[in-house]
Amino acid sequence: MMKESLIDYTLHLADNALVLGHRNSEWTGHGPILEQDIALSNIALDLIGQARYLYQYAAALLNAGHEQGVGAVSGVTGATGVAAVPAGVATEDGLAYLRDSWDFKNCLLVEQDNGDWGKTILRQFFFSAYQYYFYQQLQEGKDRDLAAVAEKSFKEVSYHLRWSSEWVIRLGDGTEESHRRMVGALDQLWKLTGELFAPASYERALEAGGSPWILLRCDRRGKIGSVTFSGRRGWLCPTQGGSRRGKGRKAYRASGVFAGRDAIFTKSISGQRMVDTVKIWSLLEQVNDPEVPVLSIVDLGIIRDVREVNETIPEVVLTPTYSGCPAMDAIRMNIRMVLLSNGYPDVRLTTVLSPAWTTEWMSEKGKEKLKAYGIAPPLPLQQVCHPGLFVREEAVACPRCNSWHTTLISEFGSTACKSLYRCEDCGEPFDYFKCH
Numbered sequence: 001m002m003k004e005s006l007i008d009y010t011l012h013l014a015d016n017a018l019v020l021g022h023r024n025s026e027w028t029g030h031g032p033i034l035e036q037d038i039a040l041s042n043i044a045l046d047l048i049g050q051a052r053y054l055y056q057y058a059a060a061l062l063n064a065g066h067e068q069g070v071g072a073v074s075g076v077t078g079a080t081g082v083a084a085v086p087a088g089v090a091t092e093d094g095l096a097y098l099r100d101s102w103d104f105k106n107c108l109l110v111e112q113d114n115g116d117w118g119k120t121i122l123r124q125f126f127f128s129a130y131q132y133y134f135y136q137q138l139q140e141g142k143d144r145d146l147a148a149v150a151e152k153s154f155k156e157v158s159y160h161l162r163w164s165s166e167w168v169i170r171l172g173d174g175t176e177e178s179h180r181r182m183v184g185a186l187d188q189l190w191k192l193t194g195e196l197f198a199p200a201s202y203e204r205a206l207e208a209g210g211s212p213w214i215l216l217r218c219d220r221r222g223k224i225g226s227v228t229f230s231g232r233r234g235w236l237c238p239t240q241g242g243s244r245r246g247k248g249r250k251a252y253r254a255s256g257v258f259a260g261r262d263a264i265f266t267k268s269i270s271g272q273r274m275v276d277t278v279k280i281w282s283l284l285e286q287v288n289d290p291e292v293p294v295l296s297i298v299d300l301g302i303i304r305d306v307r308e309v310n311e312t313i314p315e316v317v318l319t320p321t322y323s324g325c326p327a328m329d330a331i332r333m334n335i336r337m338v339l340l341s342n343g344y345p346d347v348r349l350t351t352v353l354s355p356a357w358t359t360e361w362m363s364e365k366g367k368e369k370l371k372a373y374g375i376a377p378p379l380p381l382q383q384v385c386h387p388g389l390f391v392r393e394e395a396v397a398c399p400r401c402n403s404w405h406t407t408l409i410s411e412f413g414s415t416a417c418k419s420l421y422r423c424e425d426c427g428e429p430f431d432y433f434k435c436h
Contacts (some may be wrong), residue, residue, distance in 0.1 A: 301361025
């Protein structure tokens with residue numbers, strides 16, 4: 001019973017992220033301005049990336065069972081770094097795309113239609129405010145795999161919350177029309193936020209069994225996550241509403257959310273040589289980041305370790321920059337191809353989420369390459385990363401003219417790891433590789 005409840009709980013978290021990520025992706029190419037179109041698309045990528053890790057964990061639990069404290073998540077692990085589980089019936093793709101829509105356990109809030117820009121923004125704000133506090137607590141849980149996903153996701157959710165909160169205030173205190181639309185969105189979505197704090201049956205079972213999990217409880221004194229505009233205030237801690245997760249929801253289920261199928265491929269070729277870890281590190285210098293090709297993956301700091309599985313099979317341990325980073329699949333494939341061409345047909349690639357990647361791991365040589373490429377490199381971590389949600393970052397120097405007279409245009413640039421700035425002296429826009 002406890003195992004089944006943990007699987008249901010993990011699927012609930014994954015379904016929330018997948019469905020909201022899909023909803024946000026529907027705005028791609030349709031945003032009000034280009035910068036915000038890109039921003040919401042990157043938030044969708046983050047959410048779908050989080051969903052992937054959670055589905056992989058649920059698949060591992062379904063296929064092989066879960067020994068407490070051992071992190072084996074189909075090649076994605078917590079701090080333990082244990083390798084992938086044997087192949088089984090369940091896969092992340094099957095859980096995401098082949099279940100019937102009525103088997104999804106997401107909260108009703110995330111599947112609501114996009115409506116207008118104001119409704120989309122408020123939906124994201126409500127869910128990001130919840131995730132922000134939820135992931136803080138989940139990092140302290142005893143389940144290492146869920147804690148690793150939470151640690152990785154928390155940094156991304158901080159950006160989501162800051163971005164969406166600024167838009168809530170901007171629209172709520174904007175024109176009469178934008179205010180009217182935000183009030184309408186609040187009336188539609190507020191009633192659905194109570195479900196975030198109402199435990200489903202599998203959550204109650206986990207609580208009763210003393211299993212390591214987290215249910216974020218409503219703290220009326222703390223008033224978790226507030227939204228305020230033009231004299232109208234609502235607290236993200238409603239008392240009404242129970243949990244409908246995992247039940248039939250004909251009256252609430254939005255249409256068109258669960259379409260689509262994915263396919264994955266694998267490849268193996270024979271031929272071997274003895275493992276030489278020093279040589280492999282040098283080979284990895286040849287693998288570049290597809291999104292920032294001037295950087296190698298070693299410069300980027302995502303390679304955590306190179307070690308022997310046995311005398312002929314190397315293991316490369318890597319960590320993603322952002323949960324939804326689309327470059328990671330290409331990077332894994334390129335690692336395999338480079339090592340294959342140098343006599344290593346069998347390679348184990350292990351993704352480790354904890355500790356989460358930080359720009360502090362980027363090499364100084366890599367930062368110099370970024371600036372020469374026209375991208376402002378990340379500033380030292382202590383200068384710009386603050387625990388507060390709404391603390392503005394310090395000025396970023398233009399990589400072209402070195403002026404510090406620059407302005408933030410959007411928290412999200414051409415990719416999730418970059419924000420968009422404009423130099424007020426030379427007039428050129430440029431990407432800044434965000435402190436993370």
